[in-house]
Amino acid sequence: MYTLSTLPGDDVRQIMWRFSDRFDLQMVVQSARQIARGTVATLVAEGARHTHEWTEHKAQLLEAFDQSGLTSLFMDPHQGGFIEGPKNLALALVAFELSWVDGGSATCSLASNLALAPIHEKGTREQRDFYMHRATPPQPGEDREIWRGAFALTEPLPYVGVDTGVLVGKVRVDEWKDGAEPMLHVEKRGRFITNMDFAHFVTAAVDSADERIQGSCMITLQADDPGSFDRGAPTLKMCHQLSSTRDPIITVKVPASRIIGGYEIKDGVIVPKYSHSEIIGAVFHRTRIPVGLMTTAKLLSAVEPVIRYQRSRFRGGDASGPGSPKFEMGLQQKEDAQQRLVDIWAMGEAGASLGFGAARMADAFDPVEKRKEALLEEQGCTGPRKQMAALKKKQAETLEYVDLLFADPADKAANQARLDELEADTLVRFSYLDAVLGVTIPATKVWNTGSGANTLREAISLMGGYGITEDCPGFLMYKWADSQLEATYEGPEAVQRMHLTVTMGNPVFLAVLGKWADKLDASDRPGAAALDAAIRAWLWAYEFLDAAKDAEGKKLLHRKRQGVTFPLADALCWLVAAASLFDDVDALIENGPMNPTVAEGLEGLVGFYTDLAFVQAARAAGEAGRILAELVYGYGAQADTSAFAALRAEIDANLAGARLAKDRAGEALTQVMIPEALDYPM
Numbered sequence: 001m002y003t004l005s006t007l008p009g010d011d012v013r014q015i016m017w018r019f020s021d022r023f024d025l026q027m028v029v030q031s032a033r034q035i036a037r038g039t040v041a042t043l044v045a046e047g048a049r050h051t052h053e054w055t056e057h058k059a060q061l062l063e064a065f066d067q068s069g070l071t072s073l074f075m076d077p078h079q080g081g082f083i084e085g086p087k088n089l090a091l092a093l094v095a096f097e098l099s100w101v102d103g104g105s106a107t108c109s110l111a112s113n114l115a116l117a118p119i120h121e122k123g124t125r126e127q128r129d130f131y132m133h134r135a136t137p138p139q140p141g142e143d144r145e146i147w148r149g150a151f152a153l154t155e156p157l158p159y160v161g162v163d164t165g166v167l168v169g170k171v172r173v174d175e176w177k178d179g180a181e182p183m184l185h186v187e188k189r190g191r192f193i194t195n196m197d198f199a200h201f202v203t204a205a206v207d208s209a210d211e212r213i214q215g216s217c218m219i220t221l222q223a224d225d226p227g228s229f230d231r232g233a234p235t236l237k238m239c240h241q242l243s244s245t246r247d248p249i250i251t252v253k254v255p256a257s258r259i260i261g262g263y264e265i266k267d268g269v270i271v272p273k274y275s276h277s278e279i280i281g282a283v284f285h286r287t288r289i290p291v292g293l294m295t296t297a298k299l300l301s302a303v304e305p306v307i308r309y310q311r312s313r314f315r316g317g318d319a320s321g322p323g324s325p326k327f328e329m330g331l332q333q334k335e336d337a338q339q340r341l342v343d344i345w346a347m348g349e350a351g352a353s354l355g356f357g358a359a360r361m362a363d364a365f366d367p368v369e370k371r372k373e374a375l376l377e378e379q380g381c382t383g384p385r386k387q388m389a390a391l392k393k394k395q396a397e398t399l400e401y402v403d404l405l406f407a408d409p410a411d412k413a414a415n416q417a418r419l420d421e422l423e424a425d426t427l428v429r430f431s432y433l434d435a436v437l438g439v440t441i442p443a444t445k446v447w448n449t450g451s452g453a454n455t456l457r458e459a460i461s462l463m464g465g466y467g468i469t470e471d472c473p474g475f476l477m478y479k480w481a482d483s484q485l486e487a488t489y490e491g492p493e494a495v496q497r498m499h500l501t502v503t504m505g506n507p508v509f510l511a512v513l514g515k516w517a518d519k520l521d522a523s524d525r526p527g528a529a530a531l532d533a534a535i536r537a538w539l540w541a542y543e544f545l546d547a548a549k550d551a552e553g554k555k556l557l558h559r560k561r562q563g564v565t566f567p568l569a570d571a572l573c574w575l576v577a578a579a580s581l582f583d584d585v586d587a588l589i590e591n592g593p594m595n596p597t598v599a600e601g602l603e604g605l606v607g608f609y610t611d612l613a614f615v616q617a618a619r620a621a622g623e624a625g626r627i628l629a630e631l632v633y634g635y636g637a638q639a640d641t642s643a644f645a646a647l648r649a650e651i652d653a654n655l656a657g658a659r660l661a662k663d664r665a666g667e668a669l670t671q672v673m674i675p676e677a678l679d680y681p682m
């Protein structure tokens with residue numbers, strides 16, 4: 001039996017989430033943590049959440065973000081930022097740190113970036129430099145206000161945001177003088193728009209209401225534009241009160257150069273380079289990762305306060321004195337109290353592994369995506385359809401790339417030249433990363449927030465009556481309420497599942513998933529075999545459902561059959577999250593010995609994490625098995641399902657020892673040292 005001596009510190013996290021060599025990111029984490037455990041915790045403790053209005057008290061947050069560098073984190077150095085290159089991991093770490101204390105403060109920090117994201121992803125160079133520069137704090141010698149932005153997609157009922165194909169916001173030509181730039185009239189009513197109390201500009205999705213403008217676009221609207229920029233009524237929120245939300249009503253006149261990405265004039269018609277949905281796709285591809293990690297941070301943040309509560313539960317009474325087990329261990333004498341906390345911890349770890357893995361991959365993806373855009377444009381291959389056709393032609397090579405990428409070392413070495421060649425092929429590399437991220441990003445959003453919210457309820461229950469009071473250590477009750485919003489915005493769960501319905505069947509992703517199963521199969525780590533069998537059962541069920549028909553002879557695996565595809569997506573999320581945790585524990589085992597601080601307690605740490613990964617693998621395999629059985633038998637009573645039955649039996653048999661792992665992890669929680677005081681004040 002091992003001993004977990006302390007809770008995992010920064011050194012451990014840096015190894016598992018792979019930023020040990022990124023001093024810049026470590027500094028960002030420290031800045032965000034200082035704000036979270038200082039300004040943010042104080043605001044919450046002082047009751048700033050008790051009003052949905054944006055107040056001067058809350059505005060201290062903006063000042064803290066500006067002073068600590070978080071406001072300019074999104075920008076490149078030439079725009080006033082301090083990190084060169086992609087920043088998905090950096091933003092994910094900031095969201096994680098702030099949400100450790102309060103999710104609303106994380107949203108407040110990220111919302112301006114969300115407004116800038118359409119400009120960053122698809123804007124012209126002039127648009128990027130203009131807005132990015134204004135959104136950074138003034139440099140020495142500069143005298144200007146910092147511009148904050150809001151992102152306005154969602155509109156008043158019945159067209160609120162999810163079905164992004166429907167827009168009520170309209171753009172028409174206001175004035176178009178010969179040889180001059182067209183002036184546009186924009187009307188946009190937003191609903192639930194974050195940052196609206198103090199936004200200087202809004203990036204708004206609008207549809208054409210004029211035959212001289214083609215389709216939809218995103219466009220920037222400024223508070224000082226001629227017309228009316230009414231910030232609207234505040235949203236009567238019951239969560240995330242440390243961010244500002246209002247329903248704006250904007251009617252302004254703007255030059256056509258505000259269309260994000262620019263436009264062409266074809267036969268007297270203004271043709272925006274990008275439709276609003278193309279831009280939104282690119283934006284949400286990235287920004288959904290930090291949102292998912294917000295709920296995850298709260299799960300992991302619950303561990304320490306719950307241990308503290310459990311241990312001190314019976315102190316001060318007559319029944320026990322110092323040195324007695326009841327005094328020293330309190331509720332941790334009870335197996336259930338220990339083991340439910342193990343479940344919460346394991347869920348949090350798996351969510352973090354999934355989300356930070358997606359963030360790292362998104363960082364690798366960003367430059368490849370830009371190269372792909374440039375390459376296809378050079379080839380005259382513009383527009384989503386043509387691009388899709390060009391990428392489809394690369395599928396065979398991408399599958400070959402996946403084969404080589406996951407080959408055993410000897411095969412890899414023998415085929416290194418070919419692997420290098422394929423890796424250097426922009427379209428192949430793009431197709432691979434896009435296929436994996438197409439699943440892991442919506443999985444992070446839907447699983448971390450949805451399953452995370454359910455698990456947060458468990459964390460609160462471990463605090464007993466204290467849990468539902470404002471005094472609950474760790475603000476857990478607030479965190480639970482907040483998690484529902486994290487599951488809702490940037491597309492609620494149904495939207496993420498719709499996304500997964502399309503991406504999980506990508507042959508490249510299916511091939512990668514098979515390789516993950518092979519890797520687990522080759523591993524001798526406890527729990528790996530159960531997860532391997534569960535992934536194979538998922539792949540089997542996918543193929544089975546793809547071929548099967550319902551009672552009326554209609555296709556089952558179809559985007560209209562949400563009763564089939566949504567549960568299948570949910571099962572996949574459990575598996576992918578658990579597999580990600582195995583991957584991070586591998587990194588700890590491999591790289592832990594190189595770090596002197598981590599090496600000291602590594603045996604206990606690895607023992608504990610190995611058990612935690614097994615606990616999560618057992619849970620994930622169980623959840624997936626249950627869902628898959630319902631689908632396979634539920635739709636396939638007459639079919640030959642013996643192969644599936646064999647796989648299910650394999651999953652169950654491979655759970656051997658799972659409960660012993662949970663026993664050990666629970667026991668470890670009774671011994672772990674925790675700091676003297678909470679990591680942030682009440």
Ligand SMILES: Cc1cc2nc3c(=O)[nH]c(=O)nc-3n(C[C@H](O)[C@H](O)[C@H](O)COP(=O)(O)OP(=O)(O)OC[C@H]3O[C@@H](n4cnc5c(N)ncnc54)[C@H](O)[C@@H]3O)c2cc1C
Nearest residue numbers: 151152153154160161162192193194488489490491492494
């Ligand atoms: C505090 C707050 C801040 C926000 N900030 C912003 C912001 O800054 N900018 C912005 O643009 N938006 C913002 N939003 C809006 C947010 O993105 C949307 O509320 C969210 O995407 C959910 O959309 P909805 O409210 O339209 O829900 P609905 O579309 O009404 O969805 C409700 C439920 O219906 C079901 N459903 C919906 N569509 C489908 C479908 N096709 N198939 C099956 N089931 C379906 C799902 O179960 C879903 O959960 C914010 C919202 C809140 C509450």
